[in-house]
Amino acid sequence: MPKLTVNGKAIEVPEGTNLIEAARIAGVEVPHYCYHPALSIAGQCRLCMVDIEKVPRPQIACNTQAAEGMVVETETPRVKDTRRSMMEFHLINHPLDCPVCDQAGECFLQIYYMQHGLYDPRMIDEKVHKPKAVPLGPHVILDAERCILCSRCVRYCDEVTHTGELGIFHRGDHSEIGLFPGKVLENKYSGNVIDICPVGALTDRDFRFKVRVWYLDTTKSVCNGCARGCNIEVHTNKHRPHHNEGRRVARLKPRFNAEVNTWWICDAGRYGFPWIDDKSRLLHPQHRAGSQGTDVSWDRALQEMVTVLGRYPAAEIGMLASPQMSNEDLWAVKRLADHLGVKNLDFRVPPAVPGDEDDFLIRADKNPNTRGAELCGIAPGPGGLDAVGMLRAAREKRLKLLWIFHHDLGASAWPEAEVQAALDGVEVAIFQGTNANDVSARAHLVLPSAAYVERDGTFTNFQGRVQRFRTAVPPLGQAWPDWMILSFIGKALGFQDPVCTAERAEQVFNALAADVPAFAGLTYRAMGDTGAMVKA
């Protein structure tokens, strides 16, 4: 553990720490482009120069390891002057097209020019011209003129995805990033190169030209695309609705969590959000008689729920919850089922196509909260039916009320005819979920749920890590969080339960933590931004 000083501040860092990370520990940012903590050291941008006592000239911090007694200075006149030179070199051939560049506002050429450049430009000769607007794959587009050749994307494809699509071709100031012949940048994690590109060279084909980044709000969240629960930021456009065709969620970005996803997310997760602002969203409670559906008020819908739940004995009621729901929602389902005495309870629906999986981030289970559903006890009670049993009982008209949460059973592995027969077999089919599907189209009562970005909650990932997601935008239409719908129904039924008096998701979670040992001691506060493990 070498001890050193950075700008006079004494620190102790682990053996092998480079000076960029050491400075970070001392609270000092050393500007850099090519260095990335997940990638090998390239030493190409030459921006991270620092002065080290007894060393005749500035050294690159990224390739210098902290050593005992080292005295590092990051703000000497010589270092500042070198940085200014490097900024000038980086920018002489740059097109300076910020007004039409999607990176503007989050571009490290802009940021570092303002912090470390501020020279008067001296370049009057014609700049080098290179290919522009070159699609590299389904998600990424290249502007080679904006590229500063830091090689982060190349190293990412070599060292992280091991797919090797990208290389640097040609020499000198004609060097450019490009695809190797016959390659397309379409690995399952290709979008990450957009995030690690410090400039506007690699931009997002989905996001570009939609919203200027300074109009975006950022909310910490968790991807709901699979059981890993990658930490993400939800970037929402609330102030310029006309900029993004009314879509509020503009993009998802990975958020660092050393235990879950490090710096990355997969493309399926990154681009899997359009359903949130899709036209298929359920905006009002609906009552359907025959083929005719009518929007109804929540008062009327809740009243109807009380009526139908009171009409049938518990043995004739089935509840099919979903691992897409949060821990809070599932706990509310469990409490309501217990109060009703419903033992026909399950959450597992096999997908039509088994999910893809790899040894990196992607999990075959495409649900964010399977572990949570298990821990909340979403399972048939003694003598109760599981999902397959409920559908069979519905077809055989032994089940009278089937309450399906979120599942699009038309996309399940179950034969479509059996699903239809089950929905047709019950007297009352209730669908509670975010988007219209085959089930909602046949349900007698439709209850609109808020999407995960429209509310607070937690998912428990496959590792057993409970992670918070937060409200990024208000629910569309009259959608409510699932736990709230269940809470109101329970209250209307007169059940005495903390879930039925909860006003915030956090209170439902506290009730869960009080009752289920795996969650004991966990609180939203304790989870922080990176989550906490359930008890084994």
Add this chain to the structure above:
Amino acid sequence: MAEKIFTRNFHLADSHTLARYKETGGYTALAKALRMEPAAITEEVKKANLRGLGGAAFPTGVKWGFIPKGSTDPRYLVINADEGEPGTFKDRYLMERDPHALIEGMIISARAIGSHLGFVYIRGEYVQPWRVLDGAVREAYAAGLLGKNIQGSGGDFDVVLHRGAGAYICGEETGLLSSLEGKKGWPKIKPPFPAVKGAFGHPTIVNNVETIAAVPHIINRGAEWFAGLGTKSQGGTRLYSVSGHVEKPGVVEAPVTVTLRQLIYDHCGGIRGGRRLKGVVPGGSSAAILTPDEIDIPMDADGPKSKGSMIGSAGVIVMDDTVSIPEALMVVARFYAHESCGQCTPCRESTGWIYKMTKRLVEGKGRKEDLDTILDVAKRGAGTTICAFYDGAVGPYISYIEKYRLEFEDLIRSNAPAESTSYA
């Protein structure tokens, strides 16, 4: 006439054959070296004051000593035969006319550093030298000089010839290693240095052709003899590639004590047509230019350094008074802009920028601030890059302008294109 070492057989028509090489004493040093302890070979080379003849003039024996003691990794001996430095063509002659001197030197050097595999990285354009060397390597294998159990010594050594594809940067020690590994010829960041982690991640010694060709002579005739040919800090003779406006350009072998003036006027017959010397580059294009009053210096590792230049590859480029220095600078700048590998920013960007400025100057569109901009850009980039390429480019950028500034200023004032006058 001084002693000839490297060129002693150059006049013989079949000097490249094993038979002729042996007849003139070839491979006797190997027999001697096979009886020596490896450390004793290194010690002999150190005492001989042999310095790298490729450009950096680093003491060869000292370099060999950088391989970590006790390392059990395979070690490689890599011969830099890329000879890309403009104005340099000596290794070509060595490989064409005395290839066995290189091979014998490699076997001895490999024994000193404990290597069983050597590579010769040959400049792609050097087709004929490659053919000749390839033939010599085959002869050496057939004669049991390469391969397993060399001459019954129990030692093994194989040689692989690898042809480059024509990039100047692949003559840079670590760019060469990247290229040899099958990658883009990008220099590697140091540390680690090649002697610790070089080709394919193993300890590697990279030496120039001429350096290694000197080794058999040192072993045969002793370190004291070799050291005695030179100066206090550098032993031996070396090959000077003299090109440009002299009466007899070509490769000249001379002791390193020879002065630049002697090279030009005694060895090469003086400036062509009795014209006036305008400037001379002593060590390949990366060396700073010297003016006519700076040529009374010994051409060892220290002489040109005393004038702010360097001996480099000993490629002496002589320019007479027909030369436009701004145009010469533009040609050099074009070379460095073309050959910059593009890996690190200062070199990638400023070599192109400086070329554009020099081109504009030569086209008669210069501005008076351009000269200071070039000097400033060059000085700002110097010493900030991964390899020595840019520092090499800075040599001419700064020296041409600082030493011939009036000519540049006249050009800017005239608003007319520069042109070297034709030779008449």
